[in-house]
Amino acid sequence: MAARAWWVVAAWVLVVGALGSFAPTVFTSLAGAGWQANGSExxxxxxxxxxxxxxxxxxxxxxxxxxxxxxxxxxxxxxxxxxxxxxxxxxxxxxxxxxxxxxxxxxxxxxxxxxxxxxxxxxxxxxxxxxxxxxxxxxxxxxxxxxxxxxxxxxxSDFNKANHDAMIQAEMVSWPVTLAIMVLAFGSLVAAGLPLLLTLAGLGASAGALVLLNEVTPISVWAMNFAMMFALALGIDYALFLVVRFRDALRKLGDARAAVAETMDTAGKAVLLSGITVLVSLSAVLLVPAPAVRTMAVGIMLAVVFVLAATLTLLPAVLGKLGARVNALALPWAKRAEACSPRFTRWGELLSRKPWPFALGAVLVLVALSLPVFGLKVAMPSIQVVPEDAPVRQGYEAVQDGFGEGAPGMLQIVTPATDAQATAAQAKGTDGIAMVTPPQPASDGSDYTLLQAMPTVDPSSPQLADTLDRLRDTLPSGALVGGAPAENLDLQDALNDYLPLVVGVILALGFLLLLVALQAPVIALLGTIVSLLSTGAAFGVAKLIFQDGHLSGLLGFTPQGFLDGWGPVFFFAMIFAIAMDYTVFLLATAKEHYELTGEPRRAKVDGLAHCGRVIFAAAAVMVAVFFTFALADPLPPKEMGIILGIAVLLDAALIRLVLLPVLLRLTGHGAWWSPRWLRKMLPTIRFSH
The missing domain is CATH 3.30.70.1430 (Multidrug efflux transporter AcrB pore domain)
Structure with a gap:
């Protein structure tokens, strides 16, 4: 890449220019619906x-x-x-x-x-x-x-608009905050600008690709919202890891092309494996038979692919051309990032001397925060997620005032004409149904009849699920029950049913990727397990905030009494992907030093010394990006930002910078042990140069 820099830059200009020409229409072109369980009643x-x-x-x-x-x-x-x-x-x-x-x-x-x-x-x-x-x-x-x-x-329509406006507002706030953190992390404006270059290239290309893909199959507009957030967060992660390594290699070697080669031979491998891990984690969401949920994952995956491609091609080309000028426009008050941090060296040595107090302390905090998960409730969002002045909410409230509590959530019953009267009678006698409209014959003369059943409760009430189940159990076998609230409940059932499968696939694939990357089953297993702790803690905090209403006054929202239904499946995949991202960075760096020294304790300290600051800075950027969404008025972006922000904060502070290094200390050589038969099966991957 460095030897053909201008060809690489030209290729990216063509790709971003071609795909980016479609990007301005992304929010008007993408699909606004898709929140359904395909194949459901x-x-x-x-x-x-x-x-x-x-x-x-x-x-x-x-x-x-x-x-x-x-x-x-x-x-x-x-x-x-x-x-x-x-x-x-x-x-x-x-x-x-x-x-x-x-x-x-x-x-x-x-x-x-x-x-x-x-x-x-x-x-x-x-x-x-x-x-x-x-x-x-x-x-x-x-x-x-x-x-x-x-x-x-x-x-x-109103929900998508409110969320789009909130996402754009949050992005506008996050960019200057991100740039400020980057300047502090890199110490120069040129180096700080490189992550934003990758992000813009990845965003422009992925936005255009989503528009083109939408011509083949509907892609939810939410896919772009999440892609914007993830492209910024991961683009900065990857660039930070590579640029810090490049500057260190440049100081040692004095030659830009040789420094690029060493950077890609070490940190470049870790970035590639990290990107693959993120993609694999998100691909598990594709198992859920809900178009909106699937295409949100597709949007993030496209952004990751383009950002990863830019990191592995465009960034080394630019670094090769910049050479020492990567440190240009250095700011006197911002300390340059050094490859080996004295502070994190001392921190690593402290963890080596006293591993048990830190390990027990981190585990106790994470377990305590995870306990509320067992009381977590989920449901599809209520009308409260739409602003009070939105026409749909005003119409919803007018229908409730005029017709009854359950009127905005009418259930529809389609039945053969021969069963119409029996179906109507049984529906009227079902507990939880206030009234049933007269049977309506099909307008095309077919043998179907439509009835509308009004529940006695609000469409977002938990009691409606019981009413729907009673109807489906009671009505004649040919009768089908649907309607907007039934679609929400069927989607929620599908999300709940697929959650164990998605979690299992993510854990299995995450472990396999770590095993291939590190060639060490013990630390691959431990790295996968500890990632669950930060995920559980994040959802425990989410339960306290969004279900129980703690801090709701400070954050400016009215709790619904539950977490939005797609949260467990989708946020689990996102949190686990980010957690494994940091895991790969830390363990790949530690493995590199273990290969060089053969000393597990020294490898752990040196690994933390070389990537601790990168993890800290990358986590700070991610937390800043995610927490800007807490400023959003609609509840879903607020949920997303706070849950992901807390997950990254806990993962970086307690898992990657405390618990995982301690586990490396306690397992010693065993962390990197691998049986001979396994080494023969796996491809040879080394992180040392």
């Missing part, structure tokens, strides 16, 4: 309702028209309804438009009506339809009549 109901009942599916748009002064039949209200109908019928994505019906979609007091706009497109296009029509519909409001688009598609 509720998804079947939605597809049947869309096909046979004029689009009256869970993805239909409900336009709530409300007046405090007039009833729905009033001419002023009717004019607004006619105008709303005109807006809707002009969009090809809207199917049958049904005006408010007495006894069904007109409230008992007559002041709230629901105009139903059927879905004539898939769920992602219906979210885009709300994006496009929302302003025109809400603009029809007058001083006496209010118009609010609501329903599942409107919820995801």
């Amino acid at each position: 509720s998804v079947q109901v939605r597809e049947l309702a869309q096909q046979h009942f004029g689009g009256n599916a869970s993805s239909a748009i409900q336009v709530v028209v409300q007046s405090d002064d007039a009833v729905i039949s009033d001419p002023a209200v009717q004019r607004v309804l006619d105008q709303a109908t005109d807006v809707l019928t002009q969009d090809s994505r809207i199917g049958q438009v049904v005006p408010p019906q007495p006894g069904m979609t007109i409230s008992p007091d007559g002041r709230t009506g629901i105009l139903l706009a059927g879905a004539n497109a898939d769920t992602n296009d219906m979210v885009r339809a709300v994006d496009d029509l929302k302003a025109d519909l809400t603009g029809l409001s007058t001083s006496s009549v209010q118009v609010y688009p609501t329903g599942a598609s409107a919820l995801w």
Whole structure:
């Protein structure tokens, strides 16, 4: 790379230019829905309702028209309804438009009506339809009549917008904070700018790649949100590790190309293995049959691939050209990062002299923080995650006020026409159901009937799951129960069911990768196990904050009483990936010094001395990046930022800089032992140069 620097730079300019040309459309092109369990009963109901009942599916748009002064039949209200109908019928994505019906979609007091706009497109296009029509519909409001688009598609429209705005705001805050930490870590503006170069290259390429991939299969807009965060965090991690090593090699060798060669032969291997570990951990999420969850993992994986590629090609090319100029624009008050830190040398020696107190102390803290996990509850997000002034939340509350607590979460029942009356009777007699609408025959003449059942509780109430189970157990075998709340509950069940599998696959693959990289089963196993401690502690803290409400006043949110449903699966993969990232850095450096000296105690101290500062600085950047999301108003970005930030903080401070070095001290030569038969099976990987 260093010998062909200009070719490498030119290639990256072409790649980023070509893919980056699609990047400006990434947030408008990507899909806004996908929060479903593929193959579930509720998804079947939605597809049947869309096909046979004029689009009256869970993805239909409900336009709530409300007046405090007039009833729905009033001419002023009717004019607004006619105008709303005109807006809707002009969009090809809207199917049958049904005006408010007495006894069904007109409230008992007559002041709230629901105009139903059927879905004539898939769920992602219906979210885009709300994006496009929302302003025109809400603009029809007058001083006496209010118009609010609501329903599942409107919820995801407002939810995605609120989260996108929060992510952009957090990124804008995190960049200057990141740059400041980089200047402190590197001591020069040129060196500090290199991680941002990698991040921008990786982000531009991955954003364009997501847009192109979206043409093949829908990619959730959340994929880009997570990709932005991970590209920044990992790009800085990798660049920091390589640049510190390059500057040390340059001081020793005096030749830029030779320094690049030594850097890539040592730290470069660790970065490659770390990137592969991150990709493998995230790939386990692809097992979950939920499009939004899968494509979020795809977004992060694409960002990691491009950042990793830039780290292994563009960075060595630039370093080879810069040479000693990597230290240009040094700041007098910022200490340059040295390869061997005296402070971390002393810290490593202290851990060697007194391993047990530090080991027990770290384990006790992590176990204590992990204990609340056993009371953790999860559920799909409630309406509270949307800002109070969002049209969908105002419409939701208007429907509840006009029709009843469970009205925003109507359950849909599709049944053969011959079973319609029996199904209706059994549904009415089911505990937890307030009312059932009259059977509606299929609009296309098929042998299906649609009923709507209103629960007695709010759609986010835990009791609704029991009601759904009772309905499915009680109704005739041909009846299928769905609706927006059922889709959420089916997705939550799928996430819960797949969690043990995802965790098991991540742990197994993480162990195998460490085993291949280190050629040492003992430390590979210990490195995998201790990563679980920081993960458990992070979720324990998440339970205290987001479920129990501790610090909610300080952080500015109202607790839902549970953690958002995708958290355990998705955050586990992300936290474990980051934890293994640091594990590879530390153990690869220790292995390098063990190969050079053959002394396990010396290797542990030297390993910590050479990468302790890098881990500390990289963790500081990650914590700063993640904690900026705590400033977000919507709850999901706040959850993500705080959980990941706490995980990185605990992992770096207690696992990588305390517990793992102590385990190296206690296991001695055994940490690096490997049976002969295993060495024959594994590829030969050395970290010393």
